Amino acid sequence: MTDNTRPTDSPAQQRAAATTAAALPVPCPGVDPLTSILPDEPLLMMGAGPVPIPDAVAKANSVVINHLGDTMARVIDQVKSMARYVFQTRSNWVLGVAGPGSAAMEMAVSNLAWPGTRVLSIVNGFFSGRMAEMARRVGAEVTTLDVADREIVSLDALAQVIERTRPEVVTVVHGETSNTVWNRQLQDIVRIAKASGALVVVDAVCTLSTMPLEMDAWGIDVVITGGQKGLSSIPGVSLIAFSDAAWERVRTRTVPNTHWCLDAMLAENFWHNAGYHYTAPVSGVLALHEALRLVCTETLEKRFARHQRCSLALQSGVTALGLQLYTPEACRLNSVVGIALPAGVTPRDVCNHISQQYQVEIAGSFGLPIVRIGQMGEQCREHHLFRTVHALGRTMCDLGANVDLPAGVAALEESLSAAGRR
Numbered sequence: 001m002t003d004n005t006r007p008t009d010s011p012a013q014q015r016a017a018a019t020t021a022a023a024l025p026v027p028c029p030g031v032d033p034l035t036s037i038l039p040d041e042p043l044l045m046m047g048a049g050p051v052p053i054p055d056a057v058a059k060a061n062s063v064v065i066n067h068l069g070d071t072m073a074r075v076i077d078q079v080k081s082m083a084r085y086v087f088q089t090r091s092n093w094v095l096g097v098a099g100p101g102s103a104a105m106e107m108a109v110s111n112l113a114w115p116g117t118r119v120l121s122i123v124n125g126f127f128s129g130r131m132a133e134m135a136r137r138v139g140a141e142v143t144t145l146d147v148a149d150r151e152i153v154s155l156d157a158l159a160q161v162i163e164r165t166r167p168e169v170v171t172v173v174h175g176e177t178s179n180t181v182w183n184r185q186l187q188d189i190v191r192i193a194k195a196s197g198a199l200v201v202v203d204a205v206c207t208l209s210t211m212p213l214e215m216d217a218w219g220i221d222v223v224i225t226g227g228q229k230g231l232s233s234i235p236g237v238s239l240i241a242f243s244d245a246a247w248e249r250v251r252t253r254t255v256p257n258t259h260w261c262l263d264a265m266l267a268e269n270f271w272h273n274a275g276y277h278y279t280a281p282v283s284g285v286l287a288l289h290e291a292l293r294l295v296c297t298e299t300l301e302k303r304f305a306r307h308q309r310c311s312l313a314l315q316s317g318v319t320a321l322g323l324q325l326y327t328p329e330a331c332r333l334n335s336v337v338g339i340a341l342p343a344g345v346t347p348r349d350v351c352n353h354i355s356q357q358y359q360v361e362i363a364g365s366f367g368l369p370i371v372r373i374g375q376m377g378e379q380c381r382e383h384h385l386f387r388t389v390h391a392l393g394r395t396m397c398d399l400g401a402n403v404d405l406p407a408g409v410a411a412l413e414e415s416l417s418a419a420g421r422r
């Protein structure tokens with residue numbers, strides 16, 4: 001920068017000269033206001049997350065409070081106790097994580113595994129593979145048990161690989177969102193892994209509060225979830241729970257965690273001692289509080305029933321359109337429904353068209369020839385289902401595919417009525 005003040009100027013003159021000086025090296029950009037970027041009416045978020053949020057969550061998300069102090073302490077206390085209900089655990093070691101579901105996954109992995117730790121990852125697809133990758137990155141000795149697309153792990157194969165590799169930690173996904181597979185024998189997987197002395201980490205990001213999962217009763221050591229899926233909160237604040245056995249491993253480890261933010265012992269200072277770790281995402285925590293409170297108001301039993309009823313009705317509507325569901329019924333996930341596309345129609349075409357023409361967002365899936373419609377939290381509402389099945393059917397017609405739109409909508413209605421309206 002050139003100095004265009006003169007030594008004889010007074011300090012005030014020098015300041016004035018500085019503010020009128022040549023333009024800064026990085027010029028101020030011209031940008032559009034959000035109102036001209038966002039659609040006039042929000043799109044209906046029916047993809048694999050984030051999902052629509054209730055008003056109470058949106059309102060809470062607009063509030064900023066002190067991240068330390070009595071008000072926050074009360075909020076945190078309630079978040080933990082509601083999270084215990086949702087996880088079905090009495091464990092003391094429930095914590096929030098500032099970050100996506102993946103940050104909670106990384107918190108689980110990086111606190112339980114370090115260089116040399118033997119980790120077995122059951123890999124059904126994209127997200128279960130991510131946990132294996134995280135374990136490799138902390139230097140663990142990772143074995144993967146790769147499961148074919150649209151299949152569930154063979155318990156015999158699991159027992160054999162456990163026998164052979166003696167893992168200290170086993171990771172598994174409850175619902176594999178990428179190919180819409182439900183690991184329906186999760187309880188057996190946990191039992192077999194626990195019998196060998198391993199700790200079991202379960203990714204329940206898309207399933208928590210949408211279908212039964214009982215951390216204590218099933219013997220799970222770590223459960224993780226994100227905010228923006230089943231809980232219908234905002235993305236960016238996640239939850240994790242450790243069993244006593246898992247916490248003991250975290251507490252007594254001698255190798256420090258390379259992730260400072262994700263160090264569970266440091267995080268405990270905030271989540272249990274009302275002390276400072278990092279500035280908590282207060283608005284997001286308030287939003288999560290409201291999301292959890294709404295789960296408690298509804299109760300898990302009713303919430304599971306709502307999810308099942310809505311997802312099965314959606315599946316019935318999609319099938320009646322003449323489209324194929326991607327995953328066989330025996331291991332089909334209800335939380336996210338995968339739909340195979342007719343030849344000549346690409347996921348990108350469908351997702352773009354349904355969004356632009358019908359203001360409904362759905363998702364593709366990491367190179368698979370499918371589109372996915374979420375059934376998590378607020379997505380499981382009848383009026384959203386009608387709009388979505390209609391928009392999907394119209395989109396397929398517009399793209400030249402042969403679907404029976406009236407039959408799809410009728411099947412949706414029949415399925416919902418048969419299951420009984422509430």
Ligand SMILES: *Cc1c(COP(=O)(O)O)cnc(C)c1O
Pocket residue numbers: 049100101102103127173175176177203204205206226235
């Ligand atoms: C969405 C998802 C994740 C990742 O969550 P992010 O919030 O995107 O990091 C992990 N596992 C499963 C099963 C998911 O559905």
